[in-house]
Amino acid sequence: xxxxxxxxxxxxxxxxxxxxxxxxxxxxxxxxxxxxxxxxxxxxxxxxxxxxxxxxxxxxxxxxxxxxxxxxxxxxxxxxxxxxxxxxxxxxxxxxxxxxxxxxxxxxxxxxxxxxxxxxxxxxxxxxxxxxxxxxxxxxxxxxxxxxxxxxxxxxxxxxxxxxxxxxxxxxxxxxxxxxxxxxxxxxxxxxxxxxxxxxxxxxxxxxxxxxxxxxxxxxxxxxxxxxxxxxxxxxxxxxxxxxxxxxxxxxxxxxxxxxxxxxxxxxxxxxxxxxxxxxxxxxxxxxxxxxxxxxxxxxxxxxxxxxxxxxxxxxxxxxxxxxxxxxxxxxxxxxxxxxxxxxxxxxxxxxxxxxxxxxxxxxxxxxxxxxxxxxxxxxxxxxxxxxxxxxxxxxxxxxxxxxxxxxxxxxxxxxxxxxxxxxxxxxxxxxxxxxxxxxxxxxxxxxxxxxxxxxxxxxxxxxxxxxxxxxxxxxxxxxxxxxxxxxxxxxxxxxxxxxxxxxxxxxxxxxxxxxxxxxxxxxxxxxxxxxxxxxxxxxxxxxxxxxxxxxxxxxxxxxxxxxxxxxxxxxxxxxxxxxxxxxxxxxxxxxxxxxxxxxxxxxxxxxxxxxxxxxxxxxxxxxxxxxxxxxxxxxxxxxxxxxxxxxxxxxxxxxx
Numbered sequence: 001x002x003x004x005x006x007x008x009x010x011x012x013x014x015x016x017x018x019x020x021x022x023x024x025x026x027x028x029x030x031x032x033x034x035x036x037x038x039x040x041x042x043x044x045x046x047x048x049x050x051x052x053x054x055x056x057x058x059x060x061x062x063x064x065x066x067x068x069x070x071x072x073x074x075x076x077x078x079x080x081x082x083x084x085x086x087x088x089x090x091x092x093x094x095x096x097x098x099x100x101x102x103x104x105x106x107x108x109x110x111x112x113x114x115x116x117x118x119x120x121x122x123x124x125x126x127x128x129x130x131x132x133x134x135x136x137x138x139x140x141x142x143x144x145x146x147x148x149x150x151x152x153x154x155x156x157x158x159x160x161x162x163x164x165x166x167x168x169x170x171x172x173x174x175x176x177x178x179x180x181x182x183x184x185x186x187x188x189x190x191x192x193x194x195x196x197x198x199x200x201x202x203x204x205x206x207x208x209x210x211x212x213x214x215x216x217x218x219x220x221x222x223x224x225x226x227x228x229x230x231x232x233x234x235x236x237x238x239x240x241x242x243x244x245x246x247x248x249x250x251x252x253x254x255x256x257x258x259x260x261x262x263x264x265x266x267x268x269x270x271x272x273x274x275x276x277x278x279x280x281x282x283x284x285x286x287x288x289x290x291x292x293x294x295x296x297x298x299x300x301x302x303x304x305x306x307x308x309x310x311x312x313x314x315x316x317x318x319x320x321x322x323x324x325x326x327x328x329x330x331x332x333x334x335x336x337x338x339x340x341x342x343x344x345x346x347x348x349x350x351x352x353x354x355x356x357x358x359x360x361x362x363x364x365x366x367x368x369x370x371x372x373x374x375x376x377x378x379x380x381x382x383x384x385x386x387x388x389x390x391x392x393x394x395x396x397x398x399x400x401x402x403x404x405x406x407x408x409x410x411x412x413x414x415x416x417x418x419x420x421x422x423x424x425x426x427x428x429x430x431x432x433x434x435x436x437x438x439x440x441x442x443x444x445x446x447x448x449x450x451x452x453x454x455x456x457x458x459x460x461x462x463x464x465x466x467x468x469x470x471x472x473x474x475x476x477x478x479x480x481x482x483x484x485x486x487x488x489x490x491x492x493x494x495x496x497x498x499x500x501x502x503x504x505x506x507x508x509x510x511x512x513x514x515x516x517x518x519x520x521x522x523x524x525x526x527x528x529x530x531x532x533x534x535x536x537x538x539x540x541x542x543x544x545x546x547x548x549x550x551x552x553x554x555x556x557x558x559x560x561x562x563x564x565x566x567x568x569x570x571x572x573x574x575x576x577x578x579x580x581x582x583x584x585x586x587x588x589x590x591x592x593x594x595x596x597x598x599x600x601x602x603x604x605x606x607x608x609x610x611x612x613x614x615x616x617x618x619x620x621x622x623x624x625x626x627x628x629x630x631x632x633x634x635x636x637x638x639x640x641x642x643x644x645x646x647x648x649x650x651x652x653x654x655x656x657x
Contacts, residue, residue, distance in 0.1 A: 017052045017100055020084075024059040024067040026469055026583040031062065031070040050107035052100045053084040061469065063346045064088045065382040066582040069233050085226060090340040099223045109214050116207045119200045235381040238266055239285050248277035252298060252403070253576055255347060257380040265378050267294040269401065298401055302631045305400055306595070309632040312356065312363070312398070313594065319355045319365040321548065326367050327353065331570040333369065333391045335517050335588050341390070342574045342586045346380050347373045349402040350630055351572040352592060357396030369393050372400040372630055400630040402573050404458050404607055416500050417529045419489045420656050421610055422555030425455060425525075426491030427462050428499040433491035434459025435557040437610035437625050438639070439656075440524070440648045441535075449648075452503055452526040454639065455608030456627045457510035460523035461485055465577060467510050468585055474508040474523075487525050494557075503527045507646060512588050519572070519587030520637045521627040523608075524646060535651040540640045541613045541621040543569065551614040552593055554626055556606030564601035564634065566613060566623075567592040573628050573635045591624050591636040602626050602634040611636050622650045 021036040055075070059067040068086045072079060079086070087096050238256045254268040268281055278295045285291075322330070330353045338351050350372035357368040369390050376397045379385055386397055419425060423436040434456055442449040458464045466479055475481055485505035492499055508523040550566040571592035577583045593611065595601045602609075607627050611634075612620040622643075624636040643650065 017054065019054050019056050021056045021058070022071055024057060024062060024070050026062055026465075026577075028465075029578065029581050029583075031066065031582055033070055033074045050103045050110065052096075052103040053082050054096060054099070055079070055084055055086050057086065057088045059088070059343070061586060062343070062583050064090055064343045065233050065236065065346070065380075069230075069236075070582075072230060072233075080227075083226075085223070088343075090343045095223050098221045101221045102218060102223060105214055105218050105221070109211060109218070112207050112211045112214070116204055116211070119204045119207070229382070233382040237286065239281060248274060248280060250274035250277050251281065253374075254281075255374055255378055255380055257347075257378045257383070259377050260379070260385075264291045265294060266291055267296065267375055267378060269296050269298055269374070271298060273297050273300075298403075302401070305631040308399070309595075310597070312354070312358075315356045315363045315365075316354060322353065322355050322367050327568065327570070330367060330369060330393060331589070333393060334570055334572050337390050338572045338588055339586065341371070341387075342584065345371075345373075345383060345386055347375065347378065347383070347386065349374060349574050350400060350635075352633075353568060353570050354396060357394060366394060368396045370396050370398055372398050372402070372632075374401065375399060398632075400632055402575055402628060402630045403604065404456075404575055404628050416489055417502055418527070418531050419453065419502060421453075422557060422560070424490040424494040424557040424605070425459065425487055425502075425608070426493060427460065428486055428488050428501065429492055429497075430462070431493045432459075433493050433557055433605050434607040435555075435605065435609040436489075437522075437608045438538075438622055438650045439653065440643075441651050443647045443649055449506060449524065449526050449646075451530045452506075452524060454610065454625060454642070455487075455523050455525060456521045456625055457508045457523045458521060458627065459608045460487055460505050460525060461508050461510075464508070464510050465583075467508060469583075471511050472509075474505065485523075491557075501528070510585070512586070513641070517588045518638060518641070519590045519635070520642070521587070521607075522625055522637065522639070522642055524642075524648075531653060533653045533655055535653045538620070538622055538650045538652055540643055540650065541623045543638070543640065546613065546623075552611050552623060553614055553620065554601070554606070554609045554611040556602065556609035556626070558603045558605035559600060562599055562601045563596055564593040564611075565596060567594050567633065569638070571633065571635055573630070575628055587628070587635060587637070589638075591638060593626070593634040593636055594632065595634075602629045 023034040023036060025032050025034060055071060057067050057071055068088060071086060075084070078084065085096065085099050087093070236256055238254065250271045251274075252269045252271055254266060256264075256266045258264050266281075266285065268278070270277060278293075281295075282293055334351050334353070341348055341351060348371050350370075352370040352372065354368055354370045356363050356365055357370075371386055373386060376386070376399055387395055389395055419436045421436055421439060424433050425436055426433045437454040437456070439451075439453050440449075441451045457467065461467060461474070461480070462485065463480055463483075467474060467477060470477055470479070474485075485508075486501045487503050487505065488495070488499045489502045490500075503525045505523045506526045510521045512518065513520045546566060546569070548567055552564050552566050553561065554564070555561045569589060569591050571590045572586065572588045573590065574584050574586045577585065591611070593601055606629075609626050611623045611626050613623045614620055622639060624638045626634050626636045628635040639650075642648070
C-alpha cells in the first residue's frame with residue numbers, strides 16, 4: 001500500500017515521496033475533481049529534483065482511465081511541469097514502485113557523483129601540497145579538511161562503515177590516518193600524503209563501479225513515459241457530446257480501441273438499423289483515416305450471441321456441477337474483485353460463474369469466472385487486455401450486451417387504479433416504461449404504505465443516478481426525499497401521452513446493499529386507492545432451498561408471461577449510464593436467469609417485473625425483481641431482505657388474472 005511520506009513543516013528532500021489525494025465523482029454527465037487535502041498541493045511546487053510526485057485518485061463507478069483524464073485536464077500544467085504521476089487506487093502499484101525506485105536511485109547517483117567529484121578534486125589538491133619532513137596531528141587534520149571540506153551540506157562520508165556529515169568527515173579521516181601511522185612516532189608527511197592519495201583513488205574507483213551498476217539498474221526500473229500514455233487515453237474521446245446527438249436515440253453505446261494486431265476500431269451499438277446515425281458518427285468522429293468502423297444492431301446481433309450461448313449451455317448441462325464450497329469461493333472473488341474489474345476494463349459488462357470454459361477450439365470442464373464483454377478482440381484505448389485469471393481462478397471471455405429492461409401490449413388490468421403484475425407503468429410525461437412487479441401490503445395496518453407494489457428503482461425514480469451514487473435509501477436522501485415521485489399507469493408512452501397517476505414512490509434503493517453487497521434495484525409504490533379484495537399471501541422463496549435448473553416465471557410489459565431457468569445467485573452486471581456518460585452502475589450477487597430454448601425471458605420494458613420460482617409441487621414463490629439483461633441471461637435482485645426490512649407481505653388478489 002502506498003503511504004504518504006510528507007513532512008508538512010519542511011520541503012520534501014530528494015528520494016522522498018510526495019502524494020496528493022483526489023476524489024473524482026459523477027455529477028450528472030460531468031466528472032468533478034475534489035481535493036481531499038488543500039494543504040498538500042503546495043508540496044508539489046518544491047524545486048527539489050528526484051522527488052516521486054504522485055496524485056492518488058479515488059472514484060466509484062467511473063472507469064479508471066476516465067477518472068485519470070478528468071484529473072489530467074484539471075491539473076495539466078502542473079502535471080507536465082512537475083512530472084507528476086497519476087495513479088488510481090484500483091490499479092496495480094508496479095509503475096509507482098518503479099517511479100519511487102527510479103527517483104531514489106537517481107538521488108543516490110547524484111550523491112555518488114558529488115562524492116567522486118570531491119575525491120577527484122582532493123587528489124589534485126594533494127598533488128599541489130608542499131611536502132615537509134614531519135607532520136603533527138594538527139597538520140593531518142588541516143590537510144584532510146582542506147581536501148574533503150568542499151562538499152555541499154547534503155554530502156556524507158563513510159569511515160569504518162559509519163556515516164559522517166561534512167563537518168565531521170575530515171576530522172574522522174585524519175583520526176583514521178593518525179591511528180594507522182602514529183604507532184612509532186610522527187611519520188614523514190610524504191607517507192601521509194601518499195596514503196591519502198591511495199584512499200582517494202581507491203574510493204573514486206569503487207564509487208565509479210557502484211555508479212555504473214546503479215545506472216544499469218536505473219534503466220530497468222525506469223517507469224513508462226506517461227505523456228505517451230496520456231496520448232493513448234485521449235483517443236477514447238471519439239466524438240464530441242452535443243445536442244445533435246440527441247437526434248439519434250438509436251445509438252446505445254460505443255467502444256474505441258485497437259485489436260491485438262494494432263488495427264484501430266470503433267464499434268457502435270445501435271438499438272436498430274439507422275444509416276443516418278452511422279453517417280453522423282463517422283463524419284463527426286475524431287478518429288484517424290485508417291480507423292475501422294463497425295455498427296452493430298443489438299436486436300439482430302442477439303441471435304448470433306444466443307447461438308453461442310446455446311453451445312456453451314449444452315456443455316454446461318453435461319459438465320459436473322460446481323460444489324457449494326467452490327461456488328462460494330468464486331462468488332467471494334467476484335464480490336471482492338468485481339469493482340476493480342469494472343473500473344479497469346470498460347469492455348466488461350458482466351461477471352459470472354461457469355463449470356466450463358473455452359480453451360482454443362476446445363471446451364473443457366473447469367470451474368471458472370466468466371467475463372462478459374462487448375467485444376473480446378478489442379482492447380479499449382489506454383487499457384490492458386482482459387485478464388486470463390482473477391485471484392488464481394481461470395477466466396472465460398464471452399461476448400454479450402447488457403441493458404436495463406426499461407424502454408422507449410395490452411394492459412392486463414381491468415382497472416387503471418389497480419395495476420396487476422406485468423402492467424406498464426412509468427414516470428409522468430417520460431417516454432419510457434417498465435413493469436409492475438409484486439403486489440404488496442403492509443403487515444402493520446397503521447403504516448402509511450397500506451397497499452401498493454414493487455418495481456425497479458430506475459423505472460420509478462427520476463434521478464435514480466443520484467440515489468445510486470449516494471448509496472442511500474430514498475427516505476434518507478436529502479436531494480430526492482423531498483420530491484414527489486409519482487407513477488402513472490399505463491406509462492405515458494403506452495397510454496398515448498396521457499398521465500393517469502395511480503400512486504407514488506415511498507421508498508427505493510439502487511446499488512449494492514449491506515456488507516454482503518447484494519445488488520438491489522427496487523422501488524416501493526403506494527397506491528392512491530387501497531385495494532379491498534380477498535387475497536392470498538405468498539411466502540418469499542428460501543435461498544437455501546434453491547438450486548440450479550429450477551424453473552422460474554415472470555410477467556412483464558413487453559414479453560408478457562415467460563419461463564426461464566435459475567442458474568445461480570452470483571451474477572454481476574455493469575450497465576452504462578447513457579451513450580456518452582462516463583459513469584456506470586455495477587450490481588453484485590444477483591440471481592441469474594437463463595432463457596429457455598423456446599423463448600426470450602426478458603426484454604426492454606420488462607424492468608421491475610416480479611420473478612417467481614416454480615417448486616416441484618407447482619407452487620410459485622416470489623424470488624426477485626428483474627431489472628437488467630444480457631442476451632444470454634437476466635439479472636434479478638433478491639427481495640427477501642426488502643420485504644423483511646419494510647415489513648411487507650406479497651399478495652395475490654383472487655380477482656387478479
